[in-house]
Amino acid sequence: MGFGKRSIRINGADCGAESVILGVITSIGGFLFGYDTGQISGMLLFSDFKNRFGQVDLPEGGRDFEPITESLLVSLMSIGTLCGALSSSYTADWWGRRKSLSFGVAMFIVGCVIQITAMHSWVHMMMGRFVAGLGIGNLSVGVPMFQSECAPREIRGAVVGSYQLLITFGILVANCVNYGVREIQESDASWRIVVGLGIGFAAPLGLGILLVPEWDDARTSMARLRGMKDDPHNALVENDMREMRANLDKERAVGVGTWAECFVPRKNGVPKQVYRTLLGVSIHFLQQWTGVNYFFYYGATIFESAGIDDPIRTQLILGAINVGMTFVGLWAVERLGRRWPLLIGALWQAAWLAVFASMGTALNPEDNETSGIVMISFLTPLATDGISYAYGFVFVGTNLAAFLVAYFFLYESVSLSLENVDKMYSQPDLKPWASRGWVPDGYITRMQRDDEYFRRAGGGGGAAESGSVDDGATAVGSARPSRAFGEGGGGLEKTGSGELGGES
Numbered sequence: 001m002g003f004g005k006r007s008i009r010i011n012g013a014d015c016g017a018e019s020v021i022l023g024v025i026t027s028i029g030g031f032l033f034g035y036d037t038g039q040i041s042g043m044l045l046f047s048d049f050k051n052r053f054g055q056v057d058l059p060e061g062g063r064d065f066e067p068i069t070e071s072l073l074v075s076l077m078s079i080g081t082l083c084g085a086l087s088s089s090y091t092a093d094w095w096g097r098r099k100s101l102s103f104g105v106a107m108f109i110v111g112c113v114i115q116i117t118a119m120h121s122w123v124h125m126m127m128g129r130f131v132a133g134l135g136i137g138n139l140s141v142g143v144p145m146f147q148s149e150c151a152p153r154e155i156r157g158a159v160v161g162s163y164q165l166l167i168t169f170g171i172l173v174a175n176c177v178n179y180g181v182r183e184i185q186e187s188d189a190s191w192r193i194v195v196g197l198g199i200g201f202a203a204p205l206g207l208g209i210l211l212v213p214e215w216d217d218a219r220t221s222m223a224r225l226r227g228m229k230d231d232p233h234n235a236l237v238e239n240d241m242r243e244m245r246a247n248l249d250k251e252r253a254v255g256v257g258t259w260a261e262c263f264v265p266r267k268n269g270v271p272k273q274v275y276r277t278l279l280g281v282s283i284h285f286l287q288q289w290t291g292v293n294y295f296f297y298y299g300a301t302i303f304e305s306a307g308i309d310d311p312i313r314t315q316l317i318l319g320a321i322n323v324g325m326t327f328v329g330l331w332a333v334e335r336l337g338r339r340w341p342l343l344i345g346a347l348w349q350a351a352w353l354a355v356f357a358s359m360g361t362a363l364n365p366e367d368n369e370t371s372g373i374v375m376i377s378f379l380t381p382l383a384t385d386g387i388s389y390a391y392g393f394v395f396v397g398t399n400l401a402a403f404l405v406a407y408f409f410l411y412e413s414v415s416l417s418l419e420n421v422d423k424m425y426s427q428p429d430l431k432p433w434a435s436r437g438w439v440p441d442g443y444i445t446r447m448q449r450d451d452e453y454f455r456r457a458g459g460g461g462g463a464a465e466s467g468s469v470d471d472g473a474t475a476v477g478s479a480r481p482s483r484a485f486g487e488g489g490g491g492l493e494k495t496g497s498g499e500l501g502g503e504s
Contacts, residue, residue, distance in 0.1 A: 023159035025208035026147050029101070029139035030163035032108060032202055033081075034170020036136055037293075038319060039194050040074055040129075041300045042178025042312050046185040053122035069122055074297050076126050080111075080133020081140065088141035097146045098209055104142060105206035108135030108198070115195045132198075139205075161330065168326045170201075171296060172319035178300075179316045271426040279409050283342075286402040290349050291395035337414040337436060342406040350399035357392025411435040415446040 043049050047062065053073070054063035065073070084104065091100040111132025118124040147159045177197060181190040262277040295302070299318055303311035332341040412435045413421045420440045424430065430438055439446050 021208075023147060023162060025205060026101070026143050027159075027162040027166045028201065028205040028208075029104070029143035030166035031170040031173070032198065032205070033136050033140055034167040034172075035174045035198055035201060036077060036108075036132060036170075037167075037296055038171035038174030039178065039198070040077070041297055041315055042175070042182065043191045043194060044070065044073075044298070045300050045304060045311065046182075046190045048186055048188045049191045052120050052188070053118075053125055055122075065122075072126050073122065073129065077129040077133040077136070080130040081137035082133075084134040084137020084139075085141050086137070087134075088138040091138065092142055092145060097142060101139065101142045101146060101209045102206060104135045104138030105202050105209070106135070107138065108132050108202050109206070111135060112195050112198045112202075116192050165323075165326055165330075168319075168323045172316075172323050175312070175316040175319035179312050182312050270422075275409075276425060279405075282405050283402075283410070286398060286405060289395065289398035290346075290402070291353055291392070291399070292349070294395075334414070337412050339406060339410055339412050339432075339436070342410065343403055346399045346403035346406065350396045350403070353392050353399065354396045357396065407433060412438075416440070 044065075050065065051063050053069070054065045055069060056064045056066060058064055084107070088100060088104070091103060094100075095103070111128050111130070111134070114128030114131055115125055116128075118128060144160050144163050147163065174194070177194050181193050184190050263274055265274050295318060300311045300315045303314040308314050329341060409432055411421075411424055411430075411432050413424070414436075416424065423440070424435060424438050427438070
């Protein structure tokens, strides 16, 4: 790439310019996820799109969608994403990270081409969204995996975190594009432009991934990512190599894992293994049930039904708020920990969804246009076809369930390494709601543990240089505190594993 010997200094260590560019290029995968999610909301309102693919003839002229058709047009992308994500873990091992990501980009582009070439068949359009979803699912697993394995430890947290940020930015850009073409919605160019731009956005990732380091010579590749020469006496590169060897040896000793092992109690001596598996699955599952995706998929339709003059502009404002609040969320999880943002967010969403659903059921839409939001769907148009506004209370319930799960089962892991998170979850008498007060052995506070690391690292070598930081746990490789947000920031990151510290 031409940047192999250019470096910047971050957290007291050299990071190659190539590693920063790598993070930017691969994060486009998150952008594509967001863009594909955000584009359908406006497209469902475009006159040409409805007239081409709708089945219901309207009395005033034009056509609209049957609920089941609209449901399939939206949801087939998500189904494709699920299938692509499940297969990505295998293709990444079979073909390697680069080829697997290239395959994901190719599938997304093929899906976009299928959509663009649709003329009057909604099945044609639906299958295009499904194929594009296969590519998005592949990238949603492969990109964070690739980033965590390639990025130097000093920027690993920021690089991997950029994936989620780019998802929200992709949604915003899709809203902007919809807003820009809304004046030509009578033409097929409106929705074809929206879909076609996805190909242009995917091209940098598809081409750029071919330029990133190969791992045939791991030492040379690591030196490039550090912006250094391949010098066998370079302590920093040697430390990276030692971590990689140690983790590979550990993986070989454990053997090849299976999905079933996640649900086997105390597999390999790990306490609460099923507890941890179900907790992780529940948090991600409930996040999808907060109701926010409804507004990403059907927000413009809701705003139009509410009597808003420019629903696509309102959807654009929603996308901008989403991006802004992502930065607030990044700050909150470092300042407030992991539990409080989840608890506050769940209650906040439940409260406003209750207002939303109550207004719809209490006021007659025919008498009060501004409250007459004709819900097409929260997850599918079929669901609200029978119970209308009351479906909002379903999401009130799921948000309250998310609050209870976070309060009674999630441990506070802020400022803890992965090794100490494991220790904390292994404590038989420690309750999740009291877990913030738990500290590693030998320290008075979790903050003291971070300060101790910086004292050693600031001494020029020592534990940080040798790759063995004693934090009361036996670690593979070295550990680093990530302090992206002030003094309260940062769980420790176990380097070489590709995982972020402080995550449970």
